Amino acid sequence: MAEAITTSLFNVINYFHTNDRVNRVDFGLSKYQYLNQLLEWRISELLLLVILFVLYFLVYWIEPFQRQFVISDVTINHPFAEHERVNNAALFFYAVWSPLTIIGIVSIIITKPKNKVYVTYVSIIGLLVSVFLTSVVTDLLKNFIGRHRPDFIARCIPDSNADVNILVNAIDVCTTTDYDRLKDGFRTTPSGHLSLSFAGLLYLSLWLAGQLVVTNSHLGSWRSIVAASPTLVAMLIALSRTEDYRHHFIDIIIGSSIGICIAYTSYRKHFPSITHPQSYEPYTIIEQDQQSQDNHDGYNRLESV
Numbered sequence: 004m005a006e007a008i009t010t011s012l013f014n015v016i017n018y019f020h021t022n023d024r025v026n027r028v029d030f031g032l033s034k035y036q037y038l039n040q041l042l043e044w045r046i047s048e049l050l051l052l053v054i055l056f057v058l059y060f061l062v063y064w065i066e067p068f069q070r071q072f073v074i075s076d077v078t079i080n081h082p083f084a085e086h087e088r089v090n091n092a093a094l095f096f097y098a099v100w101s102p103l104t105i106i107g108i109v110s111i112i113i114t115k116p117k118n119k120v121y122v123t124y125v126s127i128i129g130l131l132v133s134v135f136l137t138s139v140v141t142d143l144l145k146n147f148i149g150r151h152r153p154d155f156i157a158r159c160i161p162d163s164n165a166d167v168n169i170l171v172n173a174i175d176v177c178t179t180t181d182y183d184r185l186k187d188g189f190r191t192t193p194s195g196h197l198s199l200s201f202a203g204l205l206y207l208s209l210w211l212a213g214q215l216v217v218t219n220s221h222l223g224s225w226r227s228i229v230a231a232s233p234t235l236v237a238m239l240i241a242l243s244r245t246e247d248y249r250h251h252f253i254d255i256i257i258g259s260s261i262g263i264c265i266a267y268t269s270y271r272k273h274f275p276s277i278t279h280p281q282s283y284e285p286y287t288i289i290e291q292d293q294q295s296q297d298n299h300d301g302y303n304r305l306e307s308v
Contacts, residue, residue, distance in 0.1 A: 044121075044124070045124075045125065045128050045273075048128045048129075048132055049128070051132060052128070052131055052132060052135060055132070055135035055136055055138075055139055056135060058139045059135055059138050059139055059142075062139055062142040062143055062146070063142050065142075065143075065146045066146070066186070067145065067146045067147075067149045067186060067189040067190050068146065068147060068148070068149030068189065069149060069172065069173050069174070069189055070149045070150060070151065070189065071170040071171060071172055072151055072155065072170070072171065072173075073167070073168065073169065073170060073171070074156060074161050074165060074166075074167040074168075074171065074176065075167040075168055076156075078153060078251070079151045079152065079153055079154070079155040079156055080153075080156045080157075081153040081154045081157070081248035082154060082157055082248065083154040083157035083158055083248075084154070084247040084248060084249070087243075087247050087249065088243035088246060088247055089196065089240050089243045089244070094196055094199060094200065094240070097200065097203075097204065097236060097240065098134065098199045098200045098202065098203035098204055098237075099130075099134055099199075099203050101203075101207075101233075102130055102203045102204065102206065102207040102210075102233070103127060103130065105207060105211075106123065106126045106127060106130065106207070106210060107123060107127075109211070109214060110122055110123040110126060110214075111123070113214060113283075114283075118284070118288055121285065121287070121288065122283075122284070122285060122288070125273050125274075125285045125287075126210055126273070126285075128273070129206065129210075129269045129270055129272065129273040129274070130203065130206050130207070130210075130269075132269050132272075133202045133203065133206045133265050133266045133269035133270070134199060134202050134203050134206075136202075136265055136269070137198045137199055137201075137202035137261060137262050137265045137266075138195070138198075138199060138202075140198075140261060140265070141193055141194075141195045141198040141199070141258065141261060142195065144192070144193055144261075145190040145191075145192065145193065145195065146190065148192045148193075149189045149190075150189070150191050150192040150251075150254075151188060151189060151191060152187075152188045152189075152190070152191040152248075152249060152250065153191070153248040153249070153250065153251060154188070154248045154249065155188040155189075155191075158179060158181075158184050158185050158187075158188040159173060159176070159177040159178075159179060159185060159188065160177060160178045160179045161176045161177060161178065162176050162177075162178055173185065191249070191250055191251060191254050192251070192253065192254045192257060193254055193257035193258035193260075193261055194241075194244055194249075194250045194254040194255050194257070194258030194259070195258065196240055196241075196244050196249075196250075196258070197237070197240065197241050197244065197250075197254075197255050197258035197259045197262060198258040198259070198261040198262040198265075199262065200236075200237040200240045200241070200259075200262060201234075201237050201258075201259050201261075201262025201263050201266055202261075202262040202265055202266050202269075203266075204233035204234055204236055204237040205233070205234050205237060205262065205263055205266040205267070206266040206269060206270050207233040208230050208231060208232075208233045208234045209230075209266065209267065209270040209274075209277065210270065210274070211229060211230040211233070212227070212230040212277040212282070213274050213275075213277045213279075213282035213283050214282075214283045215229065215230055215283075216277075216282055216283060217230050217277065218277055218278045218282070237259075237262075241255050241259060273285050273286065274286070275289065
């Protein structure tokens with residue numbers, strides 16, 4: 004039986020291979036002009052964004068795992084900050100709306116007229132994928148890890164008669180009536196503020212570095228400073244989360260790492276390295292320019308003959 008299944012699979016694979024039916028890059032869609040346009044305009048990324056947008060809301064409402072704790076644990080006995088230095092509204096302004104605005108303005112000012120729409124479109128798609136993918140991954144990890152925030156005891160308000168030196172469950176000792184605040188107290192690792200900050204602001208830094216060709220040795224250092232500024236803002240947001248006692252330092256490190264990895268991956272999915280001579284162009288335009296140059300060279304060779 005196993006041998007028959009193996010033989011059948013081998014025949015199917017061999018059929019597709021010998022008939023050239025599958026292109027692992029575009030699954031053969033590029034041979035259809037209309038579908039090729041959809042590939043060029045990253046339709047798959049748009050579909051991914053729709054899925055991530057839905058997951059973003061669904062994942063957030065998952066009940067976090069509620070770990071046991073010791074009431075006397077000093078690492079979770081910090082005060083609860085009623086007013087955060089960077090609240091959720093400010094976070095979205097810094098990490099999402101600001102990069103969107105800057106990308107739009109800079110694209111309009113410095114991009115070639117024929118490429119303005121496409122470069123802006125691809126740049127924004129990359130940013131949104133970075134932000135929403137980071138949010139979904141971070142919230143999933145938060146809910147499954149279920150670690151306590153530094154201000155957890157202030158959220159819990161333990162019963163005065165509870166034993167402070169043994170492991171307890173929140174349901175047994177917490178007297179707070181604000182269940183949403185208590186539930187959020189189990190979502191410290193990784194830091195969502197930091198993962199989202201780097202997902203948006205590091206992406207913006209990479210994008211600015213590419214658009215301003217900062218690695219060109221003939222250009223001024225001010226370009227590098229401008230490109231690095233968004234990342235500096237993300238670092239300052241990191242410090243604010245420890246000052247408000249919303250996160251442990253390990254939360255900051257893990258959250259930052261997630262945001263950095265996804266931002267870099269999303270950027271390089273759409274643009275070449277910042278050291279590339281055409282770092283300001285998406286891959287599609289670079290490939291089209293190369294094809295045009297090859298055609299031009301071929302025409303010149305025919306003319307010379």
